[in-house]
Amino acid sequence: MTLNRKTAPDVAKSGPALATDHLTKRFGARIAFSDVSFEVGHGEVFGFLGPNGAGKTTTMRTLGTLLTPTSGSATVAGLPLTPGNEVEIRRRIAVMPEAPGLYLRLTVAENLECFAGLYEAPDPGERISRALQAVKLTDRAGDPCGSLSKGLRQRVALARALLSDPQVLFLDEPTSGLDPVAARDVHELIDDLRQRGVTIFLSTHRLEEAERLCDRVAILNTTLRTIGRPDELRERLFAKTLTVRTLAPLADPDRLFGGLPAVNGWRPDGPGGYVVTVDDPAVAAPAVTRALVQAGADVLSIGSSQHSLEDVYLELVNQDAELEANHP
Amino acid sequence: MTVSRTRIRAIFRKELREFRRNRQIIASMAVFPLFFTVYPIVEIFALPSSSASALAQRQPLVYMLGIPALVPAAIAAYSIAGERQQGTLEPVLTTPIRAEELLLGKALAVLVPALAVSYGVFGIFVAAIELLAQPAVTAAVLHGPEVLAQLVFTPLIAALSIWVAIAISTRSNDTRVAQQLSILASLPTIVVTTTIAVGGLRATIHVAAAFFVLLLIMDSLGWRVVSPLMNRERLITGTKS
Ligand SMILES: Nc1ncnc2c1ncn2[C@@H]1O[C@H](COP(=O)(O)OP(=O)(O)OP(=O)(O)O)[C@@H](O)[C@H]1O
Numbered sequence: 001m002t003l004n005r006k007t008a009p010d011v012a013k014s015g016p017a018l019a020t021d022h023l024t025k026r027f028g029a030r031i032a033f034s035d036v037s038f039e040v041g042h043g044e045v046f047g048f049l050g051p052n053g054a055g056k057t058t059t060m061r062t063l064g065t066l067l068t069p070t071s072g073s074a075t076v077a078g079l080p081l082t083p084g085n086e087v088e089i090r091r092r093i094a095v096m097p098e099a100p101g102l103y104l105r106l107t108v109a110e111n112l113e114c115f116a117g118l119y120e121a122p123d124p125g126e127r128i129s130r131a132l133q134a135v136k137l138t139d140r141a142g143d144p145c146g147s148l149s150k151g152l153r154q155r156v157a158l159a160r161a162l163l164s165d166p167q168v169l170f171l172d173e174p175t176s177g178l179d180p181v182a183a184r185d186v187h188e189l190i191d192d193l194r195q196r197g198v199t200i201f202l203s204t205h206r207l208e209e210a211e212r213l214c215d216r217v218a219i220l221n222t223t224l225r226t227i228g229r230p231d232e233l234r235e236r237l238f239a240k241t242l243t244v245r246t247l248a249p250l251a252d253p254d255r256l257f258g259g260l261p262a263v264n265g266w267r268p269d270g271p272g273g274y275v276v277t278v279d280d281p282a283v284a285a286p287a288v289t290r291a292l293v294q295a296g297a298d299v300l301s302i303g304s305s306q307h308s309l310e311d312v313y314l315e316l317v318n319q320d321a322e323l324e325a326n327h328p
Numbered sequence: 329m330t331v332s333r334t335r336i337r338a339i340f341r342k343e344l345r346e347f348r349r350n351r352q353i354i355a356s357m358a359v360f361p362l363f364f365t366v367y368p369i370v371e372i373f374a375l376p377s378s379s380a381s382a383l384a385q386r387q388p389l390v391y392m393l394g395i396p397a398l399v400p401a402a403i404a405a406y407s408i409a410g411e412r413q414q415g416t417l418e419p420v421l422t423t424p425i426r427a428e429e430l431l432l433g434k435a436l437a438v439l440v441p442a443l444a445v446s447y448g449v450f451g452i453f454v455a456a457i458e459l460l461a462q463p464a465v466t467a468a469v470l471h472g473p474e475v476l477a478q479l480v481f482t483p484l485i486a487a488l489s490i491w492v493a494i495a496i497s498t499r500s501n502d503t504r505v506a507q508q509l510s511i512l513a514s515l516p517t518i519v520v521t522t523t524i525a526v527g528g529l530r531a532t533i534h535v536a537a538a539f540f541v542l543l544l545i546m547d548s549l550g551w552r553v554v555s556p557l558m559n560r561e562r563l564i565t566g567t568k569s
Pocket residue numbers: 027030031032033050051052053054055056057058059098564565
């Protein structure tokens with residue numbers, strides 16, 4: 001399966017699939033999320049990350065018309081989020097909630113039959129068998145949901161979300177509790193849906209999942225901390241660096257690294273190790289290599305350091321935690 | 329506003345399937361009717377025919393209207409609390425279903441089996457009287473108007489019980505508590521029917537007409553009061569937006 005992560009979200013042409021503008025939801029005095037603004041293009045896979053209690057589920061419930069926002073506005077599946085549009089919005093979206101929420105006394109097929117009816121699907125039998133195929137549960141159709149394992153229930157909930165051929169699909173931690181193979185199946189399914197042009201709003205605690213699947217991610221911690229492509233976020237948050245390892249410590253690293261093109265500074269990283277901050281690794285790396293060779297150093301390795309989305313996430317969330325500790 | 333029959337039917341069928349597989353509900357449907365047939369059986373079958381004239385002062389059949397008061401209360405108490413306990417409200421509420429459709433589907437799914445049980449038990453009872461009771465007793469008990477009243481009041485009383493029980497259910501997290509409260513709430517109706525049955529209040533045509541109008545009003549009020557309780561935010565969080 002191919003990833004076309006670079007597909008630009010087609011926001012300008014037809015308006016966003018999802019948009020929020022200063023959206024806020026409070027429960028009494030408790031702020032669930034506040035002042036959240038973003039846009040998601042049609043066919044985009046949008047990752048929604050954040051620590052426990054950050055407001056991810058509440059945001060999804062608000063966009064899914066279950067909760068009324070306290071203030072701000074939103075567009076869902078191309079429609080303004082207003083009481084008059086709620087039924088039409090719900091026709092265009094599907095939500096897989098945090099808990100599968102299956103009727104445990106009913107079989108898998110009976111659960112799906114009920115929801116096919118609620119969506120007034122014209123060809124319920126066909127849709128149900130397609131949805132079951134998509135999550136590889138065809139052979140369990142007749143089993144009571146109460147007899148399924150946690151992961152299998154999760155997959156039934158996913159099948160249920162696929163029944164209505166939604167334009168926008170909200171997935172709240174779809175792979176939590178799944179084994180690695182089942183999680184990979186879900187990832188492939190998401191890739192598949194992306195290819196069919198479905199907009200996916202994905203909340204997850206698995207950062208490698210977000211990095212692999214999402215065109216863009218947002219990090220929420222009651223307020224929106226950042227938003228962008230995973231690689232953009234890395235660049236925005238972390239200075240670009242080269243890591244250099246030599247057999248023996250350099251005699252005068254200051255003189256060696258100083259004055260090289262595109263190099264801003266350096267710091268030691270263990271004996272014979274140096275982290276060199278640079279503007280552009282493509283310019284700096286050859287210059288650093290030449291300088292090292294000229295100085296007669298025995299170079300073990302030079303590499304540009306990679307920060308993962310996890311580093312970005314931890315950095316932002318830790319900043320918030322420190323802020324809170326200093327200003328309780 | 330147009331309501332979708334497909335969606336109402338989807339809820340209706342789902343509810344009936346769940347009821348059929350819920351032992352507590354099956355037990356309620358079986359046990360409560362027994363409770364309301366004991367008194368008429370004693371009155372009608374155990375008495376010597378010489379006291380048939382005494383029977384004419386009472387209306388033992390009316391006692392059986394306790395069935396449409398109690399059975400739907402016990403079942404309808406599950407309607408929302410049961411979904412909340414299973415965590416199934418959220419997925420249902422994210423579908424295009426309207427609050428009114430959900431309410432109608434759930435109410436009908438209780439009304440149909442409740443009517444089947446009430447009419448079924450009543451029918452069997454009448455047949456038993458015809459076949460087994462002494463002719464004098466049969467004549468004293470089976471009056472046309474009373475049989476008709478039974479048929480007319482059964483759905484009206486059942487509907488009232490359903491509205492009250494669903495209202496309780498929307499506010500409850502626990503099906504047992506909801507069921508106990510709903511049964512408690514149907515007691516006033518049972519007090520009235522019992523009073524009539526034992527001869528404490530003579531159900532003349534005027535009394536019957538007054539109750540008929542009262543029940544009609546309460547049933548339509550019930551719909552108006554319960555519909556707004558089906559507000560999505562309230563059902564999900566327990567508080568209104
Ligand atoms: N019905 C409610 N009433 C009051 N507070 C609520 C309610 N629902 C959520 N909250 C609060 O709103 C905040 C956001 O909760 P939410 O469930 O959206 O977080 P989340 O990001 O989904 O967390 P997690 O990763 O644990 O799923 C939390 O502080 C939570 O306690």
